[in-house]
Amino acid sequence: MPKKFPSALDALQHVWGYPAFRSLQAQAIDHVVAGRDALVLMPTGGGKSLCFQIPALLREGVGIVVSPLIALMQDQVAALRELGLRAAFLNSTLDATEARAVQRAARQGELDLLYMAPERLLSESGQALLDDLRIALFAIDEAHCVSQWGHDFRPEYGQLSLLRERWPEVPRVALTATADEPTRHEIVQRLLHDGAEFVSSFDRPNIRYRVVEKRDGRAQLLQFIRSEHPHDCGVVYALSRNTVEEVAEMLAGHGLRALPYHAGLPAAIRTAHLRRFLDEDGIVMVATIAFGMGIDKPDVRFVAHLDMPKSIEGYFQETGRAGRDGLPATAWMAYGLADVVQQRRLIDLSDADDAYKRLSTAKLDAMLALAEAADCRRVRLLGYFGEASAPCGNCDNCLNPPQLIDATEAAQKLLSTIYRCRQASGTSFAASHLIDVLRGKRTEKTERHGHHALSTFGIGADLSETDWRLLLRQLVAQRLVEVDAAHFNVLHLTDASRAVLKGAQRIHLKHREPGAERRRRSTNGSTTSTGTRPTMQAMSSADAELFAHLRTWRAATAKEHGVPAFVVFPDATLQAIALARPDSLDALRGISGVGDKKRDTYGAALLEVIAQASEMG
Structure with missing residues (x-):
């Protein structure tokens, strides 16, 4: 050369x-x-x-x-x-x-x-x-x-x-x-x-951003992978090492090829798991952020977060490991109140100076705003990096726009209950007890503290426990309520809550009708602020069969050369070959991603695979 x-x-x-x-x-x-x-x-x-x-x-x-x-x-x-x-x-x-x-x-x-x-x-x-x-x-x-x-x-x-x-x-x-x-x-x-x-533009138009309300995060993760990416390569991020190992075991127990990765594993195991992830198709790596920069595998079809990242930078970096080949990919995150509490607690307990804590808090607040957004997530994400854009048509909020409801009255009821329970007992209480009071549920604890006699007892019976927890999460995210993680997660009002109690500030929440989760829109024809979304082109059954043969050839060739499969050719190039069916080395050279050296090294073998598939077809 x-x-x-x-x-x-x-x-x-x-x-x-x-x-x-x-x-x-x-x-x-x-x-x-x-x-x-x-x-x-x-x-x-x-x-x-x-x-x-x-x-x-x-x-x-x-x-x-x-x-x-x-x-x-x-x-x-x-x-x-x-x-x-x-x-x-x-x-x-x-x-x-x-x-x-x-x-x-x-x-x-x-x-x-x-x-x-x-x-x-x-x-x-x-x-x-x-x-x-x-x-x-x-x-x-x-x-x-x-x-x-x-x-x-x-x-x-x-x-x-x-x-x-x-x-x-x-x-x-x-x-x-x-x-x-x-x-x-x-x-x-x-x-x-x-x-x-x-x-350059920060936009990754091929990635579909989705945030779901965390109920049973692990079950939701399993359902997401099984229904949308059952045979795909992906990365699942979790905050703790124990969670990583438990989730990897759970996914493997349900037939997925899942492996754990975190800094506490022996180096030999980490290396072996990384090599399998890079070299093989369909591996799901469950990891802490120790599995971080430099993941160069182009065909990662999804990145899932079981715990919310601490900043938009981290989220963008981690989700960016999906769809490097430009083909459709999903960034999925389950998000709940515990994520807010945990991340804020980590900042409070850190040894960093006050300036760094303020910066970390500001970054977390921006991440919370993205998770709670009712408008286009991509617009929010790009706006954080100073890039203006239009609604993308390819995030959950664009595909299934949530209705906004005025929840000011409900917020006032919740804030009043926090205040009155503390006033009556001289101490603060956690969410479960406060929701029991709101919904008029007589328990040993409400009786013992006399909270069944409060004016707010039962005034929220029209809402479910899930509805109250959703409201509470958003009030915590907006810093209207503070969770004291060091003292059994009891709730305190903040100075900002006064404006809501007095009616000077309105609270609007996302509302989705039960069962309103629509079928995912076909990727064909979806548009973004930067143009048409890249898609896996529609292939005939014959082309799809050739694509499968090419992937089989690639796997064997990669093993022979001692390199990851994508180093030989990424899926996007194999797809282009399957669709074009070149019949000569010159025609093969016209495929994007086939340079002179790869044409000379692999051209004859590729033409043979194509010819054999054509004969079989």
Whole structure:
């Protein structure tokens, strides 16, 4: 593979097999090729990697890529080698002999791209190696990790300012999928020198966002996967390690190929589970956020949250691991009052300073607003990142618009009951008891405290316990009621509740009629603020059968080459092949995602699979 290409577009077409650049890729690439610093912010699956991989081919020397995850390095290097590029990594998985071989290849100019963990780069030996090289550029992936105010701060990233100081003439490109305005500013300030910002749309139109009221989260999760993604690859996020293991066992017990992943598992088990997730089809990984950045698998069809993330940045980053191939995917979350209480308690109990706690609280409040939204979730999500948009037609609120009802009177009844129970007994009470009072339920506790004699006893009998808990959750989310998690989850009024009690503030709640959950709208024809939603194209039975044969061939080929299946070809490319049925190498070269090296390596075998399927058909 030659080091030079006439142009960035020539490299894109011949190496990657794509006909044209997307979004701001061409501008960012030209900027870096010219030797200038850049911040590239594109959503997961938006093509960030090309913004440093192609400049590394067009500039003299080797491109040094700082990546925080071993698994991500290995998969990206494997994918680049499949494309015919000279790529390698230096990390702890290599023994001394292998590491010396990589360093020798780098010194002899035999590499296009070298991936390094930040710890390896910052070491004395790492810096000595870089001093010996002609460096084309530095690419800092997952650059949001540099921000102390961000959702995934990593201290070693703060030391990467060394790159600017020690090799000032080498251009640096910082890349991330998630960064609000303060985080972007910090990335530029710490890592770059007057770096231009290339900020693409944050929209992922192929992802359908859904939030359900949490009743029995695990049963709801099982129903969601069984009904919508029974054979698909997915990720389920949970907050605690125990929950991860219990949910993985539950899903496996119902016939799903589910595996647990969290930091408390032995490293060998984590590695084995990760490899199965990356290499096999249909694996459901149940994980804490330890299963985080760098999940490069393109055919993840759903990401589910059993517990609410602590920020929109975290939610966007995690849901962004679905549908990297541009085909339809689902971001599903079960959300309840306990999520609000738990997240606020974690902030209160943290050792962080007051400024950080205030920031964390503001981020949580934004996440709560997204979860409670009655309007388009995508508009809310993009608006958080400063991007204006129109209703998407592809989130739960757009597909099944909730009715808004005036719940001010009910809210006043609930707030009054909290106040009167405390006034009568000199102590506060948790939700269950207060709902019993509202609904006029005589219990040993209501009798003992004399709450059956209160004026609010029974005034809420017209609403169910579920209705009252829904109202309470939204009052807590709006900071009209406070849950004291340190004292048995008793409820307190806040100063803001006075405006509701006096009628100066109205409360509107979402209301869905029982059974109103409509059948999911067909993905064909759905539109978003950025155009037509990408879909899995309709295939005839013959084309679908060929697609299945191609996937079987891919699985065997990937195993033979020792790489994940998607590294050979992603589903989107196999689908295009199944629909086009190319009958020659030249025709195969016209398929998006089939570059020169892959055509030469796999072309004959692909044509044989197509021919055999045609004969059988």
